[in-house]
Amino acid sequence: MKIKRVCILGAGTLGTRVALQAALSGYQVAIFDISPKALETSQKLMEKIVQHLAKGSGMDDTAGRNAIAAITFTDNPNVAIWDADLINESVTEDVEIKNAVWEQFGKIAPEKTIFTTNTSFLLPSMFAEISGRPEKFCALHFHDVFYSKVVDIMPHPGTNPSLIPVLMDFGKSLEQVPVLVKKENHGYLFNSMLMAFIGAAGKLLTGEVGSVEDIDKSWMVNFHMHMGPFGILDSIGLDTAWHVTKNLPDNASQRFAALLKSYIDEGKMGEKSGQGFYKYPNPAYKQPGFLD
Amino acid sequence: MKIKRVCILGAGTLGTRVALQAALSGYQVAIFDISPKALETSQKLMEKIVQHLAKGSGMDDTAGRNAIAAITFTDNPNVAIWDADLINESVTEDVEIKNAVWEQFGKIAPEKTIFTTNTSFLLPSMFAEISGRPEKFCALHFHDVFYSKVVDIMPHPGTNPSLIPVLMDFGKSLEQVPVLVKKENHGYLFNSMLMAFIGAAGKLLTGEVGSVEDIDKSWMVNFHMHMGPFGILDSIGLDTAWHVTKNLPDNASQRFAALLKSYIDEGKMGEKSGQGFYKYPNPAYKQPGFLD
Numbered sequence: 001m002k003i004k005r006v007c008i009l010g011a012g013t014l015g016t017r018v019a020l021q022a023a024l025s026g027y028q029v030a031i032f033d034i035s036p037k038a039l040e041t042s043q044k045l046m047e048k049i050v051q052h053l054a055k056g057s058g059m060d061d062t063a064g065r066n067a068i069a070a071i072t073f074t075d076n077p078n079v080a081i082w083d084a085d086l087i088n089e090s091v092t093e094d095v096e097i098k099n100a101v102w103e104q105f106g107k108i109a110p111e112k113t114i115f116t117t118n119t120s121f122l123l124p125s126m127f128a129e130i131s132g133r134p135e136k137f138c139a140l141h142f143h144d145v146f147y148s149k150v151v152d153i154m155p156h157p158g159t160n161p162s163l164i165p166v167l168m169d170f171g172k173s174l175e176q177v178p179v180l181v182k183k184e185n186h187g188y189l190f191n192s193m194l195m196a197f198i199g200a201a202g203k204l205l206t207g208e209v210g211s212v213e214d215i216d217k218s219w220m221v222n223f224h225m226h227m228g229p230f231g232i233l234d235s236i237g238l239d240t241a242w243h244v245t246k247n248l249p250d251n252a253s254q255r256f257a258a259l260l261k262s263y264i265d266e267g268k269m270g271e272k273s274g275q276g277f278y279k280y281p282n283p284a285y286k287q288p289g290f291l292d
Numbered sequence: 293m294k295i296k297r298v299c300i301l302g303a304g305t306l307g308t309r310v311a312l313q314a315a316l317s318g319y320q321v322a323i324f325d326i327s328p329k330a331l332e333t334s335q336k337l338m339e340k341i342v343q344h345l346a347k348g349s350g351m352d353d354t355a356g357r358n359a360i361a362a363i364t365f366t367d368n369p370n371v372a373i374w375d376a377d378l379i380n381e382s383v384t385e386d387v388e389i390k391n392a393v394w395e396q397f398g399k400i401a402p403e404k405t406i407f408t409t410n411t412s413f414l415l416p417s418m419f420a421e422i423s424g425r426p427e428k429f430c431a432l433h434f435h436d437v438f439y440s441k442v443v444d445i446m447p448h449p450g451t452n453p454s455l456i457p458v459l460m461d462f463g464k465s466l467e468q469v470p471v472l473v474k475k476e477n478h479g480y481l482f483n484s485m486l487m488a489f490i491g492a493a494g495k496l497l498t499g500e501v502g503s504v505e506d507i508d509k510s511w512m513v514n515f516h517m518h519m520g521p522f523g524i525l526d527s528i529g530l531d532t533a534w535h536v537t538k539n540l541p542d543n544a545s546q547r548f549a550a551l552l553k554s555y556i557d558e559g560k561m562g563e564k565s566g567q568g569f570y571k572y573p574n575p576a577y578k579q580p581g582f583l584d
Contacts, residue, residue, distance in 0.1 A: 143514055150509065152510075177509055177513045179502065181502055182500055189501065190511065192501075193489045193492040193493055196488045197486075204485075207477075209474055209484075210471065210472070211472070215471075217471050219482065221442045222435055225515060225517070
């Protein structure tokens with residue numbers, strides 16, 4: 001089947017980015033949110049991203065502005081779902097909210113619509129049944145669309161295998177690198193590895209083996225990366241990291257979760273709150289001299 | 293104290309690189325090996341590295357050739373140790389061999405000599421006593437000197453703290469980024485994190501969650517790196533990775549160790565044997581189109 005019209009559910013950071021890239025790639029796009037305020041913020045975020053992309057490429061932002069103008073921003077479910085070939089859902093990472101959304105849209109979606117969820121750590125099998133079409137349900141998980149261009153395609157046991165190549169092609173058409181997650185796995189491929197190495201960094205810190213700065217330097221210099229694990233944690237958000245870490249059973253994770261909680265209790269959530277392991281907007285690891 | 297003369301014990305890959313960088317940084321350098329053949333190979337490797345560095349910088353290799361010419365290559369312990377301010381030991385990663393070397397050189401070294409070991413996964417406290425000067429004994433661990441420029445400084449409980457700033461300065465003078473490992477830890481800072489993320493990749497593979505290629509793509513694209521975990525394993529050597537992994541107690545590590553062993557039994561050691569997870573010299577992950 002040919003995908004032409006895409007419906008994005010949830011106008012948060014990730015939904016906004018997926019909607020924008022879909023529009024830039026020539027799809028007809030509708031983005032839905034229950035909050036008109038969120039839709040406004042989403043449109044402003046798109047404009048910022050388009051300006052940033054234009055600056056990076058040295059081209060003007062006409063194509064980007066036209067793409068945004070063509071997007072339908074709506075809080076009306078029936079408008080959002082009209083003629084949609086594919087839904088990509090990015091609503092709040094909460095089982096009950098996602099269940100409610102899939103129950104609602106499962107009833108009003110056209111028969112042709114493919115259902116995909118962008119969940120970060122939950123599993124598609126949790127929502128497949130309530131959507132009413134488990135065979136057309138699959139995880140299609142983006143990272144940040146414009147810098148980290150991997151899209152995970154993760155079926156649940158009831159997904160019709162014919163969906164996989166359709167989603168692989170769709171991912172490529174959005175300028176992403178599609179990878180297949182053959183079995184349901186919390187954290188797909190990349191997030192599993194990311195959490196493992198960040199957990200190891202946390203263990204070095206709580207065990208007082210190394211300082212935040214020295215642990216980050218080790219990673220940045222050896223891998224020629226512009227951030228180490230604690231810079232990455234600040235950009236993910238310490239609250240998000242805590243939600244994942246506190247559910248891991250081993251002692252090292254529990255100690256690290258307690259450390260993250262002590263930061264959160266002081267209002268240090270990472271980059272978004274102005275402070276985490278580093279202070280923003282000019283964290284130490286971005287200063288010239290940090291690696292001297 | 294001022295370090296002027298450096299004695300490198302062991303003319304393998306890492307000893308060779310440390311000796312060359314020390315000479316390039318203006319130190320007087322002697323490199324010792326019991327095998328005259330190893331010393332010959334070491335000198336040839338230095339010439340290759342110098343040519344490669346000259347090519348990269350667009351300068352000629354005169355300074356590099358002069359630096360190599362000034363190095364003393366010797367299988368005579370008394371010549372190697374003469375007037376040395378610092379020893380950096382990179383002999384085979386084996387407790388008995390390292391003990392024998394430290395016992396021997398502990399007896400003939402000048403009183404002023406600082407003793408440092410470049411061990412990858414062992415601990416300085418294992419060799420401090422037998423060297424006869426535990427208070428002057430510390431780990432000083434390089435990664436590969438020219439690409440991954442971190443040097444770990446890891447004291448054992450008996451190391452005199454005044455040694456730390458001396459070794460920090462010495463590391464900087466070799467164009468490395470020094471980091472302090474405050475407590476003895478197998479794998480310092482970076483190798484702990486590296487093994488954690490590679491272990492997570494191994495778990496995804498043995499659990500049949502993702503393919504070698506898709507796991508590597510996820511890492512490469514999201515982190516903008518030119519290798520993923522299985523490409524990195526091929527460059528480390530599957531035998532080396534197996535030696536570390538087989539000693540980890542958890543089931544996932546044991547399953548991954550068994551997989552590594554099956555590759556090793558087929559002669560697939562990684563890049564050095566021409567095959568590992570990929571085939572060399574032109575592995576799939578370096579082909580244009582791998583990330584399409």
